[in-house]
Amino acid sequence: MKFIEGRAFTGERPWAALDIANMNGITVRLHWTDEPYDWHVNDGEEVFAVMDGQVRMDYRENGRAHSVLMNAGDIFFAAVGTEHVAHPVGEARVLVIEKEGSI
Template structure:
C-alpha cells in the first residue's frame, strides 16, 4: 500500500520521475517537469494525465502538427505510432502509463 501526494513531488531536473507501479510490463510513473520533452513515438500506447499545471501537447496527425492545451485533470491518449511532445507551461506534474522501456 502506498499513498503519493503528487503536488509534493519535485524533480531535480525536468522529466524526473517517481516509479509507482509495474504491472506485467506496463509502468505507471509520476513525472515533474518545467521544460519540454522531445518529439517521440512510444513503443506502444501511452496515457498521459495532467495532475497539476498546464501542458501544451503537440502531436502530428496526418503529418500536420496539432496542439492541444491540457489542464489539470485532462488526459491525452497516444495510440501506437502517434508522434508527440509535451510542452509544460510552467511547472507540471504528470502521470504516465506506458509500456516498460518506452521513451
C-alpha cells in the first residue's frame, strides 16, 4: 500500500518521476516539471492527468494542430500515434499511465 501527497512531490530536474506502480507492464508515474517536454509519439496509449497546476497540451490530429489548457483534474488520452507535447504553466504535477518503457 502507498499513500502519496502529490502536491509535495518535486524533482531535481524537469519531468522527474516518482514510480508509483507497474501493473503487468503498464506504469503509473507522478511527474514534476516546470519546463515543456519534446514533441513525441508514444508507441502505446497514454493517459495524462494533471494533478496540480496547469498544462497546455498541444497535439496534432489529422494534420491539424490543437491546443488545450488543462487544469488540475483534467485528463488527456493519447491514442497510439498521437503526436503531442505538454507545456506546463509554471510548476505542474502530472500522473502518467502508459506502457512500460514508453517515451
